[in-house]
Amino acid sequence: GAGVSQSPSNKVTEKGKDVELRCDPISGHTALYWYRQSLGQGLEFLIYFQGNSAPDKSGLPSDRFSAERTGGSVSTLTIQRTQQEDSAVYLCASSLAYRRAKNIQYFGAGTRLSVL
Amino acid sequence: AQKITQTQPGMFVQEKEAVTLDCTYDTSDQSYGLFWYKQPSSGEMIFLIYQGSYDEQNATEGRYSLNFQKARKSANLVISASQLGDSAMYFCAPRSGNYGQNFVFGPGTRLSVLP
Numbered sequence: 001g002a003g004v005s006q007s008p009s010n011k012v013t014e015k016g017k018d019v020e021l022r023c024d025p026i027s028g029h030t031a032l033y034w035y036r037q038s039l040g041q042g043l044e045f046l047i048y049f050q051g052n053s054a055p056d057k058s059g060l061p062s063d064r065f066s067a068e069r070t071g072g073s074v075s076t077l078t079i080q081r082t083q084q085e086d087s088a089v090y091l092c093a094s095s096l097a098y099r100r101a102k103n104i105q106y107f108g109a110g111t112r113l114s115v116l
Numbered sequence: 117a118q119k120i121t122q123t124q125p126g127m128f129v130q131e132k133e134a135v136t137l138d139c140t141y142d143t144s145d146q147s148y149g150l151f152w153y154k155q156p157s158s159g160e161m162i163f164l165i166y167q168g169s170y171d172e173q174n175a176t177e178g179r180y181s182l183n184f185q186k187a188r189k190s191a192n193l194v195i196s197a198s199q200l201g202d203s204a205m206y207f208c209a210p211r212s213g214n215y216g217q218n219f220v221f222g223p224g225t226r227l228s229v230l231p
Contacts, residue, residue, distance in 0.1 A: 048219075
């Protein structure tokens, strides 16, 4: 597609359930990022994928959070045993990844997760 | 971790006036990029403008320009001739690393343009 696509756009779940959020990056973009944005707050980095390199997981808040990227394209962010504090908008971005280049990140519309 | 400061949590500007949104950061890298993004109430993040740390001139993109002062680690966004559609959150985001993979967003400034 022309832009970064995220699904679902909204997800309501019960505390303790697992959820999967999907991100389809711009074709040809080798770098993919996940961020979390709580209401009225800035963006919190979660995880970064670049090509076939090991992902940078330094931003994941707990071991309940995990992400994978299959075939260097689509990524899935999984939250296990959801808690109310996980409620937020989860944003995905992708970019080219040329050395020392501008590498603008382009964002999807986000998934709004509500944990009841 | 790198700290980014946007000192104005909220700002108001009259339509057609110019406005400056502040951003300072504390990177220790000599080579980095500085991005500004806009987030309207609809939620999408929109890239506005980029400044490379070694660029000799301040970046401009249409009505957007940067007042980049490398020694002060400051990159203020100037919006000229404000429009109602400029009402949004604005985030400053320095990036570093060989592939720009170290990306940190500031807390944002909410701009409201008054008719």
